[in-house]
Amino acid sequence: MSVSAPTPAARLPADRQPSAAALAERATRYAALEWLSRPVWVFDIDGRCVHWANTLALGVWQACTLAELCGRDMGSDMSETVAQRLAQYQSDFVLRRDASFNEQWTLFPGGVPVSLNVRFSGHRLPDGRMSMLCEAEPVGAVAPESLRSVEALLHTAVMITLYAQNGEALYRNPAARAAVLSPGERLQERIANPAAFAALSRSLQQQGVATLTLAVRTPQGERWHELSARRCNDAVTGQEAVLVSEADISAIKHTEERANYQSLHDGLTGLPNRAHFTQRFARAVEDARAQSMEAALLLIDLDQFKDVNDTLGHAAGDELLVATAQRLRQARHGTEVLARWGGDEFLVLITSPRIREDLDALHERISVALAAPLAVAGTQLRVTSSIGVALYPQDGETIEILLRNADLAMYAAKERGRNTMVYYDGGLAETVRSRTELEKELRLALEREEFEVYYQPRVDVATNTIRAVEALVRWNHPRLGLVSPAQFIPACESMGLIGVLGLRVLSQAARQQVAWAAQGWDLVVSVNLSPRQFTSAGLLHDITGVLRQAGVNPARMELEITESILLGEDQHVLGVLRELSALGLTIALDDFGTGYSNLAYLQRFPIHTLKIDKTFIQDTDANRSLADLIVSLSTLMKLTAVAEGVETQEQLDWVAGRGIAQYQGYLYARPMPVQAFTEWLRCHPPSA
Incomplete structure (x- = not known):
């Protein structure tokens, strides 16, 4: 040295x-x-x-x-x-x-x-x-x-040790001496794993050389070493010995482990990813088959997640996904395999001898875990999910078939109102084929102007006379007939057509308002504005152009927005709503009580009308406490409260008893095409 x-x-x-x-x-x-x-x-x-x-x-x-x-x-x-x-x-x-x-x-x-x-x-x-x-x-x-060579041996970072046949260390260079817990450490103590030591000894005996990678204990903690050994003779005694060299490859090993982890886990949530889930699936179903158990694949999709991304931004969406992943982890009992499949979709694989019973229990735990309010980007959110289930082996024996069928069941859950779980059945495939066919025809429908605006009256509770009318789009398909908005509106949103469709509805509704006003029926006409439209950079320009072209009085037009729009960055949302109000338009908050906003939000925005969602109106008295709070809030803030979905006299009596100003629903009238509604007006003229 x-x-x-x-x-x-x-x-x-x-x-x-x-x-x-x-x-x-x-x-x-x-x-x-x-x-x-x-x-x-x-x-x-x-x-x-x-x-x-x-x-x-x-x-x-x-x-x-x-x-x-x-x-x-x-x-x-x-x-x-x-x-x-x-x-x-x-x-x-x-x-x-x-x-x-x-x-x-x-x-x-x-x-x-x-x-x-x-x-x-x-x-x-x-x-x-x-x-x-x-x-x-x-x-x-x-x-x-x-x-x-002596200098190199003493200064090298490679750990060199000469061991006697009994494992005693005859010589250690400085690097090797620094890597042992005690000076008297023997080779069998160095390789604490009995199986690894046996493999080393066997290779030395049979081939004279051996190489293995293993974790060793050092004064610096556990490290990964690549250990190479060969049989030799001690230069001092001439007796058989073992020369061992060790190289610390911990950095390489940890890099490999990180790369392997990253290849098998989602970078955002830390959950297993598709590749990892596919590996786990193969082992899990093999075990289930061996134990005569059933298995099930659950596809979980967050409801209205796009609204969060569109209004609060993708960073908030990521924050929501991370929090959801943590809650789903907590909902497991430890045996289920949980993964993020992509976007806002999660997968769960469960095996059980009583699969239906355990699936229902798991669904309950997931619902409870997601139900608690969640703070994201300073906003209180309420998260629900739509879950599709495919059972193994009756619904498929491969992950591809099970995933496809779980996806069909999940979309069925969406169509049934979200926040529910649906089991796959063979009829779902036909439903999806029908939906796919509709999506292909949507663009043609816009070109052929097959969309028609229907109108449903909004009625004064006290006088039972019409106070306003809501414009609702319908699709008159040449072969299938009248298509429900629940079927084509989501497709329009996913295809990016909702902006074009929304402006057409606004244009038709504005021209119709002018036509009715000329006949003496100067009604307020309410038109829905989707979250995707609201985030459009050209929104104000487009609306101004439609109103000017129709020649309508903006004060007689109302825009209905959903609560999710209020999730956006306060100043931007407030600015857009103020500019819309400056045009003379009134703003209504639709389906209130089912979305993400909290009551304190309302005082920040120029809202004129609060439409109470039909789920509160159609519920039992015991579950209408939130509706009472909404009515009180409307009174306090001098907002017009409107009850949606009134279908029975009992429901109308309850609405009247709460002092709600207006209502709409099948009890009074269903949505009607313009000609039928015009005839209705002749028999039911609006109040002055």
Whole structure:
């Protein structure tokens, strides 16, 4: 090992220079060693300096006097490898008083290399600190390659150990010594895994060499090492031995583990991804088959997730997905496999001997877990999900077939009003084929102007006369007849056609308002505005153009928006709503109570009408407490409250009893095409 002393030699600070008295005391203490026939010195490991040296050692170090040598600062340019080796010696000397080591060192006094065979042993200084007694002998004529190989062995980061046949360490280089928990650690202790040690021993016995990668315990904690071993003979005794080299590959291993983890997990939620789920699926169904159990695949889709992305932004959408993933984790009982399939879709695989019972229990846990209010981007959200279920093996035996059928069931859950779970059945495929056919024909329907606006009256509760009318779009399909909006509106939204369709409905409704007003029926006409339309950059320009072209009085037009629109960044949403109000339009909040907003939001926005969702009107008295709160809020804020979906006299009586101003629903009239509605107006003229 190389130790250099620069020229001129670096000196210790003045306060650390030994005094003449101290040097004299040392000379007396070590007088017996002065006459040895080989260089001897005592090295202060902590102080990084020579404590004492005999005359022959002074010559080796090219020092004129003991004071000059003891005053040198040996640590000023000491390499990290040398410092580490000295610390190892010191530790071993403390543990074993009889410990000694023999190594070839190269000193560089005055910059000239001097190679020595040095025996090191522990020595206590008068103050109790452990130092090192060094006894040197010249190496003699040694080939340069040999000297350099010794230097490389001592300085390399590769851990080299020579073990005897019984596993005892005969030699460790500095790197190997730094990587063991104790100096006496044997090979079988190094490879603590019995199976790995047996494999190593077997390979050495049969082939003479062995290589394995394993985790080992080191003073720095558990590390991954690539260990290579070969049979050899000890150069000192000639007995069989094992030469082992170890390279620390922890960084590579951890990189591989991270890459493997990332390849099998979703980067946003940390859940297993498609690839991981597919692997787990194969094992799970194999186990289920072996144990005569059933399995089920659940496809979970968050309801109205697009509204969150469109209004609050994708960062908020990601935050919602992370929170949902955490809640779904908590809803498991530990045996189900949960994964994120993509977008806002999650998959669950469950195996059970009583699959239907456990599926219903899991659905209940998921519903409860998602039901609690969730704060996202400063907004309180209420999350629901639509779940499709495909059973194994009756609904399919491969993940592709089961996933396709679960997807069909999930869309059926959407069509049944969301927030529910639907089991796959064969009839769903026909439903989807019908929906696909409708989607293909939507663009043609716009070109052929097959969409028609129907109108449903909004009635004064006290006088039972018409106060306003809502425009509702219908599709008159040439072959299928009248198609429900529940079937084609979601398709229009997903295809990006809702903006074009929405403006056409607004245009027809505005022209009709003008026509009715000319006949003496100056009704307020209400038109729905989708969240996708609301986020359009050209919204104000488009609406202004439609109103101007129709020649309608904006004060007689009302725009109905959903609660999800209020999720957007406050200033932007407020700005758009104020500009719409500035045009003279009134704003109604549709289906209130089912979305994400909270009551405190309403006072920030220019809302004029609050339409209470039909689910509250059609519920039992015991579950109408929120409706009572909404009515009270409307009164307090001077908003017009409208009850939607009134279908029975009992419901109307309840509405009247709560002081709700207006209602609409089948009890009074269904939506009608324009000609039929015009005739209705002749018989039921609106109030003045």
